[in-house]
Amino acid sequence: EIVLTQSPATLSLSPGERAALSCRASRSVSSFLAWYQQKPGQAPRLLIYDASNRASGIPARFSGSGSGTDFTLTISSLEPEDFAVYYCQQRSDWPYTFGQGTKLEIK
C-alpha cells in the first residue's frame, strides 16, 4: 500500500503567518491527493481534493500544490480557527491511505 509521510509532525506559528505543510508519497499518486482539517471532537473536513482544488466553502487562504510524490498545503495567513490537525490522503490506489497528520499549534 502507498505510505504517506507528513512533515513536520508539529508546526508552531502565530496568527497572520504563512504555513506550509508537506506530504510525501512512497510512490506516485499522480494528482489524487486530498487534504483534511480536523478539530477536537469533530470529523475531518475536506479542504483540498486532487492536489489543488478547493472543496466547496473553503476559504481562498488554503491552497494545495504538487503532483507525483510531493505535495504541499499552504495557508497564506493563519486565522485563529486554522489551528488544528491536518491530514493528507491518497485515492490513487486501493487501499486509500492517510498520512499520520501535522498538528498546527499556536506559538
Added chain:
Amino acid sequence: EVQLVESGGGLVQPGGSLRLSCAASGFTFSSYWMHWVRQTPGKGLVWVSRISSDVSTTNYAGSVKGRFTISRDNARNTLFLQMNSLRAEDTAVYYCVTGSIVGAGGYWGQGALVTVSS
C-alpha cells in the same frame, strides 16, 4: 443539506459481532459510492471499506478483510458495516463517508464509537 447519521456502536467482547448503520439524506444516495473510515488515537485514520453505487464493487482494508462486510440498501438510503470476529485493535470511531469525488471524503457523519473489550 447532506446528512450522514451513524448508529449501532457500543461495547462488545473480543470475538463478538456488531452491525453499524448509516442513514443518509440530502442527496441521491443510490448515485454515490459510500465508505467507512475509522480513527484511533494510536493508528490514526484508516479507510476501512468502500462500496460502489450499484453494489457491484466492494473493497476492504487488509486488516478487516474476511471479518467485515459492507453493504447498502438503496431503497432505504442506508449503508451498513457488519463486523465479525472483533478484536481489541478494532476499537475506534467509525465514520460513514461520501462525496461527489469517489475517494475524497466531502461529507462525514458524526462517528460511532466501537469499543472491543472484555
